[in-house]
Amino acid sequence: MTTPNELRLLPWSGPGDKPCYLSSDDPEGYMSRLADSIEAIQLGTASELLEEASEALDNEDTSHDQMRCLVGELTGALRDVHRVATSRGHLRTTSDPRGSAY
Known part of the structure; x- marks a missing residue:
């Protein structure tokens, strides 16, 4: 399972416009693919x-x-677009073995 700092910010908001996150080890899972589709x-x-x-x-x-x-x-x-950029930047940072996205 993913650690809390590896949660994916989803491209939609929850009640009260609060951010929604996905905790999954499977980038090909249903929710990951749904989020990718909505981002596109x-x-x-x-x-x-x-x-x-x-x-x-x-x-x-x-x-x-x-x-x-x-x-x-x-x-x-x-x-x-800002939410997508934030999510992708965070994913890139957490998946980069050097610990830096840039």
Whole structure:
């Protein structure tokens, strides 16, 4: 079984927006694969929103309300990407035999 510092931060939150963690020795297990799949979706969504934001900035006809909505979506996507980066950075640190991710 994994030790407490090897828990994987999952790409979703629990009640009260608290972080959820996975304790598993099997990176090919159901929950690990589910987390990988959700992370891929989140990263894909962020990429699409980035492209949409670039287009909106280039379009002089983009309304204030459209930009406000886009900023809200980008905020959520950035939160997701930050969680993925935190999780992957932590996993990399705990799996690196030298004890450093960089």
